[in-house]
Amino acid sequence: MSEHAILLTALAILLLPLLSYAVLFFLGKKLPRQGDWLGTGLLGVAWLLSLRIFARFWAVGDPGLRIEGGVRWLDLGRFTADAGILVDGMTAVMLVVVTTVSFLVHLFSIGYMHGDRRYERFFAFLGFFTFSMLGIVLSNSLLFLYVFWELVGLASYLLIGFFFHKPSAAAANKKAFLTNRVGDFGFFLGILIFFTAYGTFNYFELFAAAHLDPLSGGLLTLAGVGLFMGCVGKSAQAPLHIWLPDAMEGPTPVSALIHAATMVAAGVYMVARLLPLFDPNALLVVAYVGAITAFLGATIAVVKTDIKKSLAYSTISQLGYMVMAMGVGVASAGMFHLWTHAFFKALLFLGSGSVIHAVHTQEMPLMGGLRRKMPITFWTFLIATLAISGVPFFSGFYSKDAILAGALAFGMTKTHYVPFLLALIAAGLTAFYMFRMVFLTFMGKPRDEERHHHAHESPWTMTAPLVTLAVLAVVSSGWRGPSEGWFSRFVAPYDMARIVAQAPGAPHADEVHAVPAAAHDEHALPQEPHGEPAHVEATHEAPAHGEAAHGDAHDAHVRHQAHLTAMVLSILVAGLGILVSWLTYVRGRISAPAVLARLPRVHHVLQNMYFFDEFYAATVYRFTLWFSWLNGAFDRLVIDGIVNGMGYLTRVLSWFAGLADRYVVDGLVNGVGAVIQGAGEGFRRVQTGRVQSYLAYACFSVLLLVFVFRAL
Amino acid sequence: MTVGLEHYLTVSALLFGLGLYAVLTRRNAVALLMGVELILNAANLNFVAFARFVDGGVEGHIVAAFVIVLAAAEAAVALAIVLAMFRNFGTVNVDTVNRLKR
Numbered sequence: 001m002s003e004h005a006i007l008l009t010a011l012a013i014l015l016l017p018l019l020s021y022a023v024l025f026f027l028g029k030k031l032p033r034q035g036d037w038l039g040t041g042l043l044g045v046a047w048l049l050s051l052r053i054f055a056r057f058w059a060v061g062d063p064g065l066r067i068e069g070g071v072r073w074l075d076l077g078r079f080t081a082d083a084g085i086l087v088d089g090m091t092a093v094m095l096v097v098v099t100t101v102s103f104l105v106h107l108f109s110i111g112y113m114h115g116d117r118r119y120e121r122f123f124a125f126l127g128f129f130t131f132s133m134l135g136i137v138l139s140n141s142l143l144f145l146y147v148f149w150e151l152v153g154l155a156s157y158l159l160i161g162f163f164f165h166k167p168s169a170a171a172a173n174k175k176a177f178l179t180n181r182v183g184d185f186g187f188f189l190g191i192l193i194f195f196t197a198y199g200t201f202n203y204f205e206l207f208a209a210a211h212l213d214p215l216s217g218g219l220l221t222l223a224g225v226g227l228f229m230g231c232v233g234k235s236a237q238a239p240l241h242i243w244l245p246d247a248m249e250g251p252t253p254v255s256a257l258i259h260a261a262t263m264v265a266a267g268v269y270m271v272a273r274l275l276p277l278f279d280p281n282a283l284l285v286v287a288y289v290g291a292i293t294a295f296l297g298a299t300i301a302v303v304k305t306d307i308k309k310s311l312a313y314s315t316i317s318q319l320g321y322m323v324m325a326m327g328v329g330v331a332s333a334g335m336f337h338l339w340t341h342a343f344f345k346a347l348l349f350l351g352s353g354s355v356i357h358a359v360h361t362q363e364m365p366l367m368g369g370l371r372r373k374m375p376i377t378f379w380t381f382l383i384a385t386l387a388i389s390g391v392p393f394f395s396g397f398y399s400k401d402a403i404l405a406g407a408l409a410f411g412m413t414k415t416h417y418v419p420f421l422l423a424l425i426a427a428g429l430t431a432f433y434m435f436r437m438v439f440l441t442f443m444g445k446p447r448d449e450e451r452h453h454h455a456h457e458s459p460w461t462m463t464a465p466l467v468t469l470a471v472l473a474v475v476s477s478g479w480r481g482p483s484e485g486w487f488s489r490f491v492a493p494y495d496m497a498r499i500v501a502q503a504p505g506a507p508h509a510d511e512v513h514a515v516p517a518a519a520h521d522e523h524a525l526p527q528e529p530h531g532e533p534a535h536v537e538a539t540h541e542a543p544a545h546g547e548a549a550h551g552d553a554h555d556a557h558v559r560h561q562a563h564l565t566a567m568v569l570s571i572l573v574a575g576l577g578i579l580v581s582w583l584t585y586v587r588g589r590i591s592a593p594a595v596l597a598r599l600p601r602v603h604h605v606l607q608n609m610y611f612f613d614e615f616y617a618a619t620v621y622r623f624t625l626w627f628s629w630l631n632g633a634f635d636r637l638v639i640d641g642i643v644n645g646m647g648y649l650t651r652v653l654s655w656f657a658g659l660a661d662r663y664v665v666d667g668l669v670n671g672v673g674a675v676i677q678g679a680g681e682g683f684r685r686v687q688t689g690r691v692q693s694y695l696a697y698a699c700f701s702v703l704l705l706v707f708v709f710r711a712l
Numbered sequence: 713m714t715v716g717l718e719h720y721l722t723v724s725a726l727l728f729g730l731g732l733y734a735v736l737t738r739r740n741a742v743a744l745l746m747g748v749e750l751i752l753n754a755a756n757l758n759f760v761a762f763a764r765f766v767d768g769g770v771e772g773h774i775v776a777a778f779v780i781v782l783a784a785a786e787a788a789v790a791l792a793i794v795l796a797m798f799r800n801f802g803t804v805n806v807d808t809v810n811r812l813k814r
Contacts, residue, residue, distance in 0.1 A: 689810050692744075696736050 020127035028120025086140030089490030183233015190226025208503030224282025235267025252353030287327025291419035294320030330406030336482035395477035431577025720761035727754035
C-alpha cells in the first residue's frame with residue numbers, strides 16, 4: 001500500500017459517510033427498508049478501510065511517520081489555505097475508533113429506531129455526524145479542523161434534537177450548540193493567534209515554527225488556553241460540561257456515538273494532536289480542568305437515578321481523565337484511554353439503550369432483576385462496568401492506570417498533587433457508581449413487576465454490537481500500558497527534532513502539492529509491509545521510557561515508582577468502590593438513604609449537579625437577559641426616539657412646506673391667472689367689435705406715433 | 713394772392729378730417745362709404761397738389777387716376793356688401809350687425 005493509496009483510502013473513509021448522508025437524505029424514503037442497509041453498509045466499508053490503514057501502520061510501527069497530501073483550497077495572494085489529509089498513527093487509531101463505534105451504532109439503530117417516523121433521516125444524520133468527525137481526525141490544518149469541528153457541532157444539534165417534538169429535546173440541542181459556541185469562540189481565537197504569528201494553518205509547519213521561534217510567554221499561554229477552550233466545550237469539561245447530560249435527550253444510539261467516538265473525543269484528540277502548541281502553563285490549566293471535571297462528573301454520577309444521566313456524568317468524568325492526561329504530560333495514555341473508553345462506553349450506552357428499549361424507562365429505581373430476562377445485555381454491561389471501573393485484565397484498567405501514574409509522576413516532579421488526588425477519588429467513585437448501576441438495574445428483585453414482566457432480550461441487531469463491543473472492551477488494551485504495549489506503535493510523543501527536520505523552509509508557493517509531504521524525506525514508507533519497524537530513529541526514546549521525551553533519568557525513575565504506586569492505589573480504590581457498592585445495594589449493610597440523610601448538604605449539592613445550571617441561570621442567563629433588556633430599552637428610547645423624532649420633524653417641516661406651497665406656489669399660480677383674467681377683463685372693453693372704434697384707435701395711434709417720432 | 717401748395721393741403725386736410733369724422737361717427741353704412749370717398753378724394757387732391765408744386769411730373773396725376781378707379785371699384789363692392797347686409801339683417805346700421813361678436 002503506497003502513500004498515495006493510503007491517502008486515497010483515507011479520503012474514501014471520509015467520503016463514504018458523506019455519501020451515505022447525501023443518498024439517505026434525498027432518496028432515503030424511496031429505498032427499500034428506507035436505506036438503513038445502505039448507511040450501515042457504507043460505514044462497514046469505511047470500517048474495513050480503516051482497519052486496513054490501521055494494519056498498515058501496525059506493520060510499520062513508527063508513530064512519527066506521517067503521510068500528508070492536499071490541494072490548494074484558497075489562494076488570496078498572501079493568504080493561502082490548503083485542504084489536506086494527514087494520516088499517522090494517531091489518525092489510524094482514531095479512524096478505527098470512529099468507524100467501529102459508528103458502524104456498530106448504525107447496526108444497533110436498525111433495531112432501536114425501528115418504526116420511527118424519520119427512520120431514514122436518522123441514518124442520514126448518523127452518516128453526517130460520522131463524516132464530520134472523520135474530517136476532524138483526517139484534517140491536517142487548523143482551518144479545516146475548525147470547519148469540521150463546527151460541522152460536528154451542527155450534527156450533534158441535529159441528532160440531540162432528533163425528537164424535536166419534545167420540548168426538552170429541543171432545549172437540549174440548543175443548549176449543546178450554544179455551550180459549544182462558547183468554547184469554540186476561544187478555540188477560534190487560539191487558531192487566529194497561531195495563524196497570525198506563523199502564517200500557516202498546517203499542524204506540522206506550525207509545530208516546527210513554534211518550536212524554533214516560540215511566541216512570547218503570555219501570548220503562547222493565552223493561545224494554548226484558547227485552543228483548550230474548544231476542547232472544554234466539545235469534550236464537556238467543567239465548567240462547560242452542562243450540555244452533555246441534557247444531550248441524553250437524543251436517541252440512545254446517538255448518546256453512544258457522541259459519548260464514545262465522535263463529539264467528545266474530538267476535544268481530547270485535538271489537544272493530543274496540537275500538544276506542541278501548548279506551553280507548560282496552559283498544560284497546567286488543562287491538567288487542573290481535567291482533574292476537576294473527573295471529580296465533578298464522578299460525584300454527580302453517584303446520586304443520579306436516571307441510567308443515561310448517570311452514564312453521561314460518567315462520560316464527563318472519564319473525559320476529565322483523558323484531558324488531565326494531556327495536561328500532566330502523558331498524552332499517549334490519554335489517547336489510549338480514549339481508545340479503550342470508546343468501546344466500553346459505547347457498550348454501556350448501547351446496553352442501557354437495550355435496557356430502556358425493554359422496560360421503557362430510564363429510572364433505575366423502576367428496574368431491577370433484569371439479569372435473567374436480558375442475559376446478553378447483562379453480561380456485556382457487566383464487562384463494560386468492570387472495564388470502566390479499572391479491574392485488572394479489562395481494558396480500562398491499563399489506560400486509567402497509565403493516566404494515574406502520569407498524574408502521580410506529575411505531582412511528584414511538579415508538586416501539583418491535586419490532579420492525582422482528585423483523579424484517584426474519581427476512580428474509586430467510578431467503580432462505586434458503575435456497580436451501583438449494575439446492581440440496581442440487573443440484580444435484586446424487580447421493583448416494578450409490570451415493566452419487568454414485559455421486558456425481553458433485544459433483537460440480534462442490538463445484541464450483536466453489544467457482544468462485539470464487549471470483546472473489544474476486554475481485549476482492546478492488549479493487556480499492556482500505552483507506552484510499552486502495541487499502542488506505542490501508533491501514538492508516541494511528538495519527536496520535535498524530526499518534525500523540524502521535515503518542515504519545509506518556507507510555505508510552498510506552488511498551486512497544487514498533491515505529492516505527499518513525506519515523499520520529500522528519507523522516512524518514506526517501505527513498499528513491502530513487514531513486521532519490523534522500518535526506521536527506528538536514534539532520537540527516539542526507547543518505548544519503555546514512554547512519555548519521558550523531554551525528561552531526564554531522574555524523571556524516568558520517578559515515573560517508574562509512580563507507576564507501581566498508582567497501580568496499587570488504583571486497584572485498591574476500585575476494589576473499595578466495588579465493595580461499598582456491593583454492601584450497599586446487594587447486601588443492604590449500608591443504607592443509601594440513611595447515608596444521604598446524614599449528609600443533607602452534600603446530597604443537595606450533588607443532586608443539583610453543583611448548581612452549575614443555577615449558577616449560569618443566575619449569572620450568564622440573567623446577564624444576557626439584562627443586557628438584552630438594556631439593548632431593548634436603548635432601542636426603545638434612543639433608536640425609536642430618533643426614528644419617531646425624525647418622523648415628527650418631517651411632519652413639522654412638511655407642514656411648513658405645505659404652507660409655502662399653499663401660499664407661495666399656489667399664490668403665484670393663482671396670481672398669474674388672476675392677473676391675466678383681470679387684464680382680459682380690461683382689454684375686453686377695448687375690443688368692442690365696432691370697426692369704427694378700431695379705426696378711431698388706429699387714427700389716434702397714428703397721430704400719437706407721428707407726435708412721438710416728431711419728438712425724436 | 714396766389715394759390716399755393718399750402719392752400720391745396722389745407723383743403724385736402726379739411727376734406728380728410730370731414731371724411732374721417734363721417735367714417736367714425738356715422739352708423740349708416742352708406743354714409744360711412746361716403747366718408748371713405750371723402751378721404752380718398754382728400755388723398756387724390758394731395759397727390760395732384762404735390763405733383764403740381766413739388767414733383768412737376770405726371771406720376772401724381774396717374775396715381776390720382778388710379779385712386780379714382782379704385783374708389784369706383786371699392787364703392788361698387790362696398791355697396792354690394794351693404795345690399796347683402798340689408799337683405800340679411802333688414803338694416804344698414806353697422807352697430808346692429810355684430811353677430812360675430814356673439
